Amino acid sequence: MSDGPRIVVAGAGAVGCFVGGLLAGAGHAVTLLARPRIQAEIRTHGLTLTDFGGMARYLSPDDLNLAGDETCLRDADIVLVTVKSRDTADMARLIACHSAPGVQVISLQNGMGNRAALAEHLPQHDLRAGLVPFNVVAMGQGCYHRASSGDLVIEAGPADLAARLSLPDLKVEERADITALQWGKFLMNLNNALNALSGLPLKAQLQDRAWRRLMADQWAEALAVLRADKIRPAMTTPIPARLVPTLLRLPTLIFTRVAATMLQIDPQARTSMAQDLAARRPTEIDALQGEVQRRARALGRATPVTDMVLRVMGWAELADEGLPHLPVTALRAEMAAGQDRQEG
Numbered sequence: 001m002s003d004g005p006r007i008v009v010a011g012a013g014a015v016g017c018f019v020g021g022l023l024a025g026a027g028h029a030v031t032l033l034a035r036p037r038i039q040a041e042i043r044t045h046g047l048t049l050t051d052f053g054g055m056a057r058y059l060s061p062d063d064l065n066l067a068g069d070e071t072c073l074r075d076a077d078i079v080l081v082t083v084k085s086r087d088t089a090d091m092a093r094l095i096a097c098h099s100a101p102g103v104q105v106i107s108l109q110n111g112m113g114n115r116a117a118l119a120e121h122l123p124q125h126d127l128r129a130g131l132v133p134f135n136v137v138a139m140g141q142g143c144y145h146r147a148s149s150g151d152l153v154i155e156a157g158p159a160d161l162a163a164r165l166s167l168p169d170l171k172v173e174e175r176a177d178i179t180a181l182q183w184g185k186f187l188m189n190l191n192n193a194l195n196a197l198s199g200l201p202l203k204a205q206l207q208d209r210a211w212r213r214l215m216a217d218q219w220a221e222a223l224a225v226l227r228a229d230k231i232r233p234a235m236t237t238p239i240p241a242r243l244v245p246t247l248l249r250l251p252t253l254i255f256t257r258v259a260a261t262m263l264q265i266d267p268q269a270r271t272s273m274a275q276d277l278a279a280r281r282p283t284e285i286d287a288l289q290g291e292v293q294r295r296a297r298a299l300g301r302a303t304p305v306t307d308m309v310l311r312v313m314g315w316a317e318l319a320d321e322g323l324p325h326l327p328v329t330a331l332r333a334e335m336a337a338g339q340d341r342q343e344g
């Protein structure tokens, strides 16, 4: 029995099973609070965790504490929140109901609204924003694969949380500039929608200049909105946010050399939004492109790329047919049509 902190993963899916599984495998006392579907999968197959570098770990169902009932939160010293953004407020209520003030609650989610949504219900908890730079693909049968690299980053605070949670295969870093870093990740996550609409694996999408140009236009548009709103994003990579569009627009031969580290991705990597759309689940588009559009409207700025992505993703979700496999030319055409409609 571990004498370390008791960790509850609140909403174990791709990120939660991967991170929680590695922590459990390293001897931490971890409970995965999961839906019946995920519990059944893990009870049947256990958890297999693999990564791009050849790591492979297996945890049998007996090695894991699975819970479907939120009362497991009563025992938590640390809660890792890994639900999608739309479920954050509900999870915050459950944490408030079942856990004691002072418990550390770390959001390992994309989007910028999660910390505030948690804070509204958890004013006395030790809240930390966090970011997951790597991609986790749910491969089925209890297998979760980390398909790209990077260390977990959490908001700096007391109790040396990063050191307590770091593992050889999962480094955790504390940063005081977490909000700026989250904004940098936010810009990156705007590609989640393009990746989902393309139906392409992330690596193949990045190797296609026409897709990179659209990614660059979307990034530049959103960055201009953030700047107008006095937000200065920071990156966990050496490339500053303002240079990313220039990098993306380079010819493929040069891009693949200059951005070699960006392309260190497994061929099977697909963004979390592509996995949602493929599984016919609602996406996080409102927390990403929706956030850009709301800020732009408040500032009286036009955002033709963002508007188009929101429209097309709305149609794709409504169609409920999985990944639409749209060519980039179709998205460009819809953007032009949208602008014509607005002018006419």
Ligand SMILES: NC(=O)C1=CN([C@@H]2O[C@H](COP(=O)(O)OP(=O)(O)OC[C@H]3O[C@@H](n4cnc5c(N)ncnc54)[C@H](OP(=O)(O)O)[C@@H]3O)[C@@H](O)[C@H]2O)C=CC1
Residues within 6 Å of the ligand: 010, 011, 012, 013, 014, 015, 016, 033, 034, 035, 038, 082, 083, 084, 085, 087, 091, 108, 109, 110, 111, 132, 133, 134, 135, 136, 137, 138, 271, 272, 281, 284
């Ligand atoms: N996957 C990735 O590669 C990455 C994801 N992220 C971010 O991490 C966050 C989590 O993403 P991801 O792991 O992919 O999401 P998943 O959808 O795979 O996992 C979230 C899980 O939480 C479950 N859930 C929701 N509410 C509850 C509840 N009350 N009790 C128990 N389970 C609950 C969901 O079930 P159900 O669906 O049935 O509601 C789902 O199984 C998102 O913000 C995402 O953007 C960040 C970096 C990479």
Ligand SMILES: CC(C)(CO)C(=O)C(=O)O
Residues within 6 Å of the ligand: 110, 132, 133, 134, 135, 136, 188, 189, 191, 192, 270, 271, 272, 273
């Ligand atoms: C792929 C990655 C790491 C960056 O877009 C991601 O955050 C996601 O899939 O949601």
